[in-house]
Amino acid sequence: MSERRIETPYLARVEGEGAMHVRIRGEQVESVELRIFEPPRFFEALLRGRALEEAPDITARICGICPVAYQTSACQAMEDVLGIELPVELRLLRRLIYCGEWIESHALHLYLLHAPDFLGYESGFAMAADHREVVERGLRAKKAGNRLIELVGGRAVHPVNVRVGGFYRAPERRELEVLRGELERCRDEALETVRFTAGLDFPELERDYETVCLRSEVEGEYPIDRGRIVSSKGVDVAPAEFDATFEEEHVPHSTALHARVRGRGAYLTGPLARFDLNRERLSPPALEAAREAGLGEGCANPFRSIVVRAVEVLYAFDEALRLLDAYRRPEQPAVPYEVRPGVGHGVSEAPRGLLYHRYEIDSEGRIASAWIVPPTSQNQRSIEEDLAEVVAANVSLPDEALRHRCEHTIRNYDPCISCSTHFLRLEVDRG
């Protein structure tokens, strides 16, 4: 029996890599296996023996696009150990910098990575030649997000101002005010972006996901920086119950761990899940834009995640402006604490989904163990299930076209390998 094998070779930079193997017999898809490189495992080992204060800055290095998410989950977990409750001013400042991350991450993905898939371009820069104004709008949004992170965090990539208990320095109100005009302009443009994404053509795919995300305990607040973990099938637990609710398992074809709900199976985290379970908590303009875009009471087509991301960008600008209006400089930039041993849990909503941290701290304030569950490993099983359906529906396509369709499907999740135009090493075994 002959085997067709098509490979997209690895190129230079080494931050991420993906490989996918599809086994087809006749018109039947027998298996779809996706391998995703997963850096957090290395960081868990690196963290052991380090001072608890180092965790936010070390884990921020896991990802250049969502360092604030890693810092936030790490800080929360340490504060859980130390018994720190952040004053509201510090908590909202953390939420403000997180808005910057949602904006810059979503804008990059939406305009430069995902939109080209829908419009038939090889890349964002190829698209820029024909859709200059759209791409310029995306760059302005991303720049505004970067500037927000820079103003609060001291640096746009890997912020240096975030610490356990708060910040090293809380900005003056006037320092934040310089951003107001830019945020207002970009918020207006974000509405245009929702309309732009709503007008794209979406491949047919309806899935019955168990959606999992946070729900803020603050009434009416869309989940970003903290909350309880909830699901569409009845999960409603505190972060400390993550391990009792979800499990990770090794699968033979991948070094990455696959997560699932204990006793059930795959689940979906990220923008679709947040929208599914929290849409009534969006700001009125974002909710209205979502309705106008046809998102209605929910969205089970993963290809429409680009619309939800656009809605979340609009929301993040709205929320940043609301937080700016309400900003009162904290009396002290961080809550003082005394080291004590214990186990702590932290969870927040990275742009691409739930990010859970758990640390065990010894009596001298050193990290005895670390456990980090990133969004991509939580979504990996759902990605494979999406791919199985997409491949089955497109089995007659030539391998190259099939690879494009698979990449598009994976990019719906904005996972840690989605950036390159041709990131996927695809092997199609048609027997």
Add this chain to the structure above:
Amino acid sequence: MSGGRRLLIGIGNELRGDDAAGLLVARAALDRELEPEPPCLFSPKGRKKAGGSAGSGAVEVIELEGEPVELIAAWEGVEAVVVADCAAPAGQPGRLHRFELGDEPLPAALGGPSTHALGLVEAVELARSLDRLPKRLVVLAVEGERFELGGEPTEVVRETAASAAAAALEDLTGGW
């Protein structure tokens, strides 16, 4: 030589062995140029100026992670730019490649898979599409060998980074 601003950008990842090559080039350039000029000038964006103060022939030096929007913003208003980066293994670790940007795209081997981010090749082509390239752009790429998580740069890459720093400063101060 034109009086426009000149900028050396080192890009890379310190936690991935030879992927730090571009950062090593930037630091070596600062070391070379700061010796006779002790003050190390930081601009609000964290830039350092090597070889004197602004307006006196200084070359600005900055380290970035290679994220396109940051790159394009960094070279806005700059006349001449050298970007130092790491190149994919191609059989000769430590070899220094030099590309002066013309009408053709940079070699694809300078790009490739990354996490969520786009890289230098994509930044250049995006800037080209949007008419935001500097007048002159040179890429110095040090061929890497090892990229383990948490690994140190190899000796041969360190050595090349030092000579690449000299080449970068020559490019930025010699002929432009």
